[in-house]
Amino acid sequence: EYVDAIIDADDSTTTARDWVLRRAVQHLPKSYKLWKNLWEFQISHNDNGTDTVFACLERALVTLSSYPRVWIAYIEYSFEHSISCTHLRRTCNRALESVAVSQHDKLWNVIVPHILDSNCILPWESINALLQRYCMFQPDYKIEYAQLCERNGKWGPAAAAYLQLDDAAFQVNWESFCELVSQHSLQVERAGIPWQN
Numbered sequence: 001e002y003v004d005a006i007i008d009a010d011d012s013t014t015t016a017r018d019w020v021l022r023r024a025v026q027h028l029p030k031s032y033k034l035w036k037n038l039w040e041f042q043i044s045h046n047d048n049g050t051d052t053v054f055a056c057l058e059r060a061l062v063t064l065s066s067y068p069r070v071w072i073a074y075i076e077y078s079f080e081h082s083i084s085c086t087h088l089r090r091t092c093n094r095a096l097e098s099v100a101v102s103q104h105d106k107l108w109n110v111i112v113p114h115i116l117d118s119n120c121i122l123p124w125e126s127i128n129a130l131l132q133r134y135c136m137f138q139p140d141y142k143i144e145y146a147q148l149c150e151r152n153g154k155w156g157p158a159a160a161a162y163l164q165l166d167d168a169a170f171q172v173n174w175e176s177f178c179e180l181v182s183q184h185s186l187q188v189e190r191a192g193i194p195w196q197n
Contacts, residue, residue, distance in 0.1 A: 014045050035060040049079045068106040071095035079114040082121050089126045104137055155184035156191025
């Protein structure tokens with residue numbers, strides 16, 4: 001309550017508020033509320049560039065790595081202020097490795113829209129790897145994944161995705177699969193699918 005009172009004080013300067021928040025998280029490093037206040041404050045008063053915010057989020061993860069909300073903030077900020085493809089890919093992987101599987105849906109709800117955005121800087125290989133991982137978590141997405149592969153001219157992975165569908169879904173998409181195999185047989189064969197049998 002004392003920290004909140006100082007943070008909300010009208011006469012407190014940006015530097016003083018930043019100092020108070022930094023001191024607070026040093027004394028209470030497991031307080032999600034204090035860390036959240038600090039990174040949100042640094043994002044809204046980002047005079048020192050993105051490195052300060054990334055450093056703050058990394059420090060928060062030292063004690064709060066199992067909290068999905070910290071990773072969500074980190075992922076969203078990373079996609080908005082893309083440093084590099086490697087950084088984005090590693091951030092997503094670290095988040096999925098740190099958070100319990102039962103809470104992965106919260107992470108995927110942020111990751112999937114970002115990687116499917118036309119402004120995403122990730123190469124197809126990284127997007128493909130993440131989407132394949134998402135298909136293991138959410139098998140119903142395999143149809144959309146197959147169609148996405150087709151739209152991007154990735155005929156082999158599209159055919160493989162169609163083959164992984166359950167019987168009912170495969171029957172519905174049988175014509176799409178046959179058309180894919182007949183028009184792009186070489187790429188399908190390179191993907192290791194015995195289409196001639």
